[in-house]
Amino acid sequence: NAGVTQTPKFQVLKTGQSMTLQCAQDMNHNSMYWYRQDPGMGLRLIYYSASEGTTDKGEVPNGYNVSRLNKREFSLRLESAAPSQTSVYFCASSVSQPNTQYFGPGTRLTVL
Amino acid sequence: KNEVEQSPQNLTAQEGEFITINCSYSVGISALHWLQQHPGGGIVSLFMLSSGKKKHGRLIATINIQEKHSSLHITASHPRDSAVYICAVRTPLQGAQKLVFGQGTRLTINP
Numbered sequence: 001n002a003g004v005t006q007t008p009k010f011q012v013l014k015t016g017q018s019m020t021l022q023c024a025q026d027m028n029h030n031s032m033y034w035y036r037q038d039p040g041m042g043l044r045l046i047y048y049s050a051s052e053g054t055t056d057k058g059e060v061p062n063g064y065n066v067s068r069l070n071k072r073e074f075s076l077r078l079e080s081a082a083p084s085q086t087s088v089y090f091c092a093s094s095v096s097q098p099n100t101q102y103f104g105p106g107t108r109l110t111v112l
Numbered sequence: 113k114n115e116v117e118q119s120p121q122n123l124t125a126q127e128g129e130f131i132t133i134n135c136s137y138s139v140g141i142s143a144l145h146w147l148q149q150h151p152g153g154g155i156v157s158l159f160m161l162s163s164g165k166k167k168h169g170r171l172i173a174t175i176n177i178q179e180k181h182s183s184l185h186i187t188a189s190h191p192r193d194s195a196v197y198i199c200a201v202r203t204p205l206q207g208a209q210k211l212v213f214g215q216g217t218r219l220t221i222n223p
Contacts, residue, residue, distance in 0.1 A: 042116065042198070042213030058210065090155065100145070101211070103155035 002026055004104035006091050012110045013081045021076040021107050023091030031094045032074035033058075033101065034066060036087040043090065049074055050096075081111045115139050118199050118214035126222055131186040133217045135199030138180065142202045142209065146173050146184050149196040149216065158184075158197075189221045 004025045013019055025032065034046040045058030047066040055066050063085060065077045074093075078085060088108050092101040116137045125131055135144070146158045159166050159173040161182075166173050170189075175182040186193055199214040 040215065042114075042215050043200075043211075044213070045210055048210075088153065092155075100157045100160050102157070103147075106153050106155075 004091055004093055004102050006089075006104035006107050008107060009105065010108050012112065013078075014112050015082060017081050018077065018079050019081065019109075020078075021089055021091075021109075022073070023075065023104055024073045025091075025093040025102070026072065027093060027095075027102065028071070029093035029102070030071070030096050031099075032068065033092040033094075034064075034074070034076045035090045035092065036060065036085075037090060037106075038087050046076065046089075081109075083111045085109065086111045114215070115203075115212050116199055116201055116214040118197075118217050120217060121215065122218045122220075124220045124222065125189055127190060129189050129221075131189050131193070131219065131221075133184045133197050133199075133219070135182045135184070135214055136180060137182075137199075137201045137212075139201065139203045139212065142204075144175055144182050145200040145202070145211065146182075147198040147200060149198060151195065155198070186219075191221045191223050194219055194221050 007022045030051045033048045035043040037043050044060050046064050049055045049068040052071045067075045088106050090106050091104040094101045119134045143162045145160050149155045161175050170187045172185040196216040196218050198216045200211040202209050
């Protein structure tokens with residue numbers, strides 16, 4: 001089992017460009033999450049999907065959209081990247097909501 | 113004030129020392145998690161607990177619900193324990209549950 005995989009590992013964008021971060025899990029988990037991690041701050045929830053077909057906003061959803069493509073895949077899209085979105089992005093999954101979460105390796109995004 | 117506060121922010125110790133990392137929270141919770149973030153960035157869940165104490169190898173996690181406080185202990189610390197340790201509490205969000213994370217404690221164990 002690969003667990004939770006994320007692509008790409010690194011990305012540099014210019015302000016205004018768009019991109020999609022991909023996340024997939026092979027553990028048959030129902031719930032998936034997107035977090036961002038910034039220096040000096042804890043991980044913050046951007047969006048989550050409690051189950052296939054549902055998505056909900058977390059603490060910091062502005063500037064992002066998500067798609068739960070199927071049970072395995074949960075993508076995060078930046079429509080018009082801004083320097084404030086420079087961060088490390090982590091995807092995670094869990095069997096269901098109040099359970100242990102398994103994290104992907106992260107994507108380091110820089111917006112110039 | 114953050115909903116989840118960890119102390120200390122940084123901790124350096126010698127191999128073999130007993131390590132304690134503290135976590136205090138100010139919100140109602142259904143569970144508390146301890147996670148480890150390796151120097152390479154990967155995050156691994158260590159414990160999920162809602163009462164009492166859990167032990168896994170040299171790691172022990174305790175929680176006092178009344179005092180809204182949890183501790184993570186490492187016995188016989190080793191340089192491979194060097195990592196950032198993150199406390200997170202599970203709390204309601206709009207009818208669902210969310211994790212609120214502390215800022216992390218950077219632990220360095222010197223040989």
